[in-house]
């Protein structure tokens with residue numbers, strides 16, 4: 001697996017190392033030792049998928065607060081997404097900053113989302129499926145969210161979403177903690 005750390009420390013774009021032959025290729029999609037070599041010691045405890053019939057569906061920006069932080073390994077298994085994360089670690093030098101990456105079924109690219117990062121995506125095609133491995137249990141009381149177009153974060157989406165949940169449409173503006 002090829003790990004490329006992003007400008008948000010601890011968040012990695014991960015590409016598969018393809019072992020190809022006439023049948024196609026074989027590649028590792030997760031490996032305890034390779035993740036540990038990059039300082040990640042959070043084996044998945046849950047795997048989930050979301051299925052999105054419509055292009056322009058936006059889900060996010062979600063995270064869980066301590067002690068229920070969850071890291072996620074995200075991959076698109078059908079269609080494509082623009083996947084976005086925001087660093088919500090108050091002590092981090094990149095607190096409040098975001099990055100986006102295109103994950104498609106064809107590019108097999110994955111994004112490793114550390115704990116205490118808000119995560120969300122917009123679908124680039126109809127019939128897009130997203131698969132996650134998650135390091136912690138779903139704990140509804142610990143869920144927090146940013147609104148996709150919060151001006152205090154300023155995410156640049158590739159286009160306007162056409163479908164959002166009622167909940168995700170209405171998250172209030174965030175007040176980022178003041179840094180000394």
Ligand SMILES: Cc1cn([C@H]2C[C@H](O)[C@@H](COP(=O)(O)OP(=O)(O)O[C@H]3O[C@@H](C)C(=O)[C@@H](O)[C@H]3O)O2)c(=O)[nH]c1=O
Pocket residue numbers: 048050059060061062063072119120121138165
């Ligand atoms: C996230 C989640 C939801 N649910 C339930 C709650 C609800 O009835 C239904 C749909 O939940 P939501 O509207 O929160 O689903 P969704 O908006 O797709 O939430 C997901 O968004 C992306 C961006 C993520 O990063 C994921 O971790 C997750 O937060 O599924 C679970 O049972 N387990 C889970 O782990």
